[in-house]
Structures are given as structure tokens and as C-alpha cells.
Amino acid sequence: MNKIILQTDDLSKNFGSVTAVQSVNLRVQQGEVFGFLGPNGAGKTTTIGMVLGLIHPSAGRITLLNQPVTPHQNAALQQVGSLIGAPSLVPYLTARENLQLVARLHKGVDNGRINEILEMVGLTAAAERKVQGFSTGMKQRLGLGAALLHRPSLIILDEPTNGLDPAGMREVRTLIRQLADDGITVFLSSHLLHEVEQVCDRIAVIRQGQIVAQGAVADLLSQSGQSVRLKVKNPTKAGELLAQLPQAEVATNGAYVQVSGVESETAVAHLTQNGIIPSEVTVQKSDLESLFLELTK
Numbered sequence: 001m002n003k004i005i006l007q008t009d010d011l012s013k014n015f016g017s018v019t020a021v022q023s024v025n026l027r028v029q030q031g032e033v034f035g036f037l038g039p040n041g042a043g044k045t046t047t048i049g050m051v052l053g054l055i056h057p058s059a060g061r062i063t064l065l066n067q068p069v070t071p072h073q074n075a076a077l078q079q080v081g082s083l084i085g086a087p088s089l090v091p092y093l094t095a096r097e098n099l100q101l102v103a104r105l106h107k108g109v110d111n112g113r114i115n116e117i118l119e120m121v122g123l124t125a126a127a128e129r130k131v132q133g134f135s136t137g138m139k140q141r142l143g144l145g146a147a148l149l150h151r152p153s154l155i156i157l158d159e160p161t162n163g164l165d166p167a168g169m170r171e172v173r174t175l176i177r178q179l180a181d182d183g184i185t186v187f188l189s190s191h192l193l194h195e196v197e198q199v200c201d202r203i204a205v206i207r208q209g210q211i212v213a214q215g216a217v218a219d220l221l222s223q224s225g226q227s228v229r230l231k232v233k234n235p236t237k238a239g240e241l242l243a244q245l246p247q248a249e250v251a252t253n254g255a256y257v258q259v260s261g262v263e264s265e266t267a268v269a270h271l272t273q274n275g276i277i278p279s280e281v282t283v284q285k286s287d288l289e290s291l292f293l294e295l296t297k
């Protein structure tokens with residue numbers, strides 16, 4: 001079992017009569033990229049706000065690096081970096097000057113560290129250029145760099161690729177993977193499945209303030225199972241037969257019948273025993289997108 005770096009227990013937040021977050025139990029392990037996936041309004045930013053001590057929880061506990069985080073006790077947050085939405089940068093200052101400005105807020109961040117960060121986020125060549133001429137992707141990478149200056153062991157990113165074009169998204173994704181390879185734990189929220197699938201080791205899916213799934217991407221997908229599509233002469237009859245199998249969910253579509261919850265061998269054997277021989281059998285693994293839609297519908 002890997003070491004847990006961030007844990008929430010029954011974390012909840014009500015805004016008046018609106019329950020934004022309800023009994024959320026997250027377990028983020030050291031060194032992983034953890035994805036916090038959910039549709040708009042699901043409670044991602046509210047959860048992150050509570051973890052960062054910006055929003056007071058209505059109930060529940062937060063444990064960061066084995067220390068409780070409360071409004072009165074948040075020393076552990078010094079070891080956390082964060083980037084919520086677009087970074088706040090000074091447009092008429094250079095990349096280096098922006099980092100120097102942030103460095104003043106921390107102890108022990110010298111010019112050597114600033115150079116190291118510029119290198120890490122791929123902005124060494126652009127270091128002396130004014131930020132106002134930067135692409136959105138470059139600004140986002142600089143923002144990430146600023147959040148990393150004080151050598152946090154955990155970095156929390158709320159929708160880090162929001163508003164970026166595909167190239168910018170790829171730059172940020174590559175950087176996130178690099179951070180994890182350097183031993184920094186990354187917690188990132190997103191409503192983009194594709195992104196989370198590509199970059200995260202484990203994910204939690206949140207819907208209407210509640211966690212509906214949590215685990216390794218591969219495990220979640222294998223649990224969500226597969227469906228079998230069969231081409232048959234009489235799809236209606238085949239559908240009726242397949243529906244007799246325990247746990248089968250059947251749909252017909254033109255010349256095809258589709259069944260989930262059943263192994264392909266079982267489906268084919270059952271049809272053949274009843275005089276229907278499929279001319280085509282395709283096993284369709286569910287992807288994260290269908291899992292996400294299923295979990296958040």
C-alpha cells in the first residue's frame with residue numbers, strides 16, 4: 001500500500017440549502033497523478049477550496065501529509081502548491097520577473113531555483129520576454145512554475161488545461177507527467193475524460209457532490225465491463241433469447257443485437273444452442289467516456 005498524502009473523510013459543504021459536496025472520501029497516494037473528474041457544478045472546485053483552507057467545510061476532516069488541516073491549523077499547506085484556473089501573472093513583467101515576485105513570498109527560493117523552474121516548465125529561452133506576448137499555454141506553464149517554486153510535495157491543479165488549444169493541453173499534460181516522474185504528487189480536477197485518461201494513475205469521479213467511483217483507471221474500466229455485438233438473421237428473437245441470461249442487458253439495432261453483462265462465449269453458446277448462429281461477433285470494451293456517462297447520468 002502506498003503512502004497516502006491527502007485524505008478527506010466525510011468532507012461536506014453546504015451553501016445555504018445547496019449541498020455542494022457530500023461525504024467525500026478521497027485517498028491520494030504519494031507520487032501519483034490523481035484525477036478528480038466530474039461534470040460542471042459537481043463540486044470539484046469546492047472540494048479543492050476546502051483542501052486548500054480557502055473554504056470552511058460544513059463537516060468532515062482533511063488530512064494532509066499526516067497532519068489535520070483546519071481553519072486554525074494549516075501548517076501542512078506550506079508543502080502544497082496550487083493553481084486554480086488561469087494564473088495571476090503581471091503582463092508587463094518578464095517570465096523571470098514574475099517568478100522573482102512570487103519567490104519573495106517564500107523562504108529559500110533563490111535565483112538558482114528560478115532557473116531550475118524555468119528549465120522545468122520549458123521557458124528558459126523565453127525567460128526575459130514579457131508575459132503579455134506569451135501564448136495561453138506558456139502562461140499556464142509559467143503559473144505552474146510559480147506554484148512549484150517552493151518545492152511542494154503535492155500540487156493541486158483545478159482544470160489546468162481549461163481554455164488551452166490542443167497543443168497547449170499537450171504541453172501541460174507532458175509537464176504534469178514529468179512532475180510525477182520527479183516524485184511530486186499531482187491532484188488535478190477536470191471535466192475532460194480524455195485528458196484524465198491520458199495523464200492520471202487513479203481517479204475519483206464526482207457527481208452532484210458525491211464520489212461515485214474511485215480507483216485505478218484500468219480497474220474502473222475493467223469493472224465497467226464490456227458489451228458484445230452480434231450480427232444475426234433475427235435480432236428480435238436473438239434479443240429475447242439473450243435477455244434470458246442472468247444480468248444481461250440487451251438492445252437491438254438494425255441487423256445487430258448488443259448485450260452487456262455477459263461474456264461473449266456465453267452469448268454465442270446460448271444463441272447457437274437455440275438455433276441462431278451469429279455471422280459476426282464484436283467485443284466492445286467500454287472506454288472512460290462511456291463509464292463517465294454511465295456514472296454521471
Ligand SMILES: Nc1ncnc2c1ncn2[C@@H]1O[C@H](COP(=O)(O)OP(=O)(O)OP(=O)(O)O)[C@@H](O)[C@H]1O
Binds near residue numbers: 015018039041044191
Ligand atoms: N459560493 C457559493 N455559493 C453558493 N453555491 C455555490 C458556491 N460555490 C459553489 N456553489 C454551488 O456548489 C455546486 C458545486 O460547485 P463547484 O464550483 O464546486 O463545481 P465544479 O465541479 O468545480 O464545477 P465546474 O466544472 O463548473 O468548475 C454548484 O451547484 C454551485 O452552484
Ligand SMILES: [Mg+2]
Binds near residue numbers: 044045046158
Ligand atoms: Mg470548478
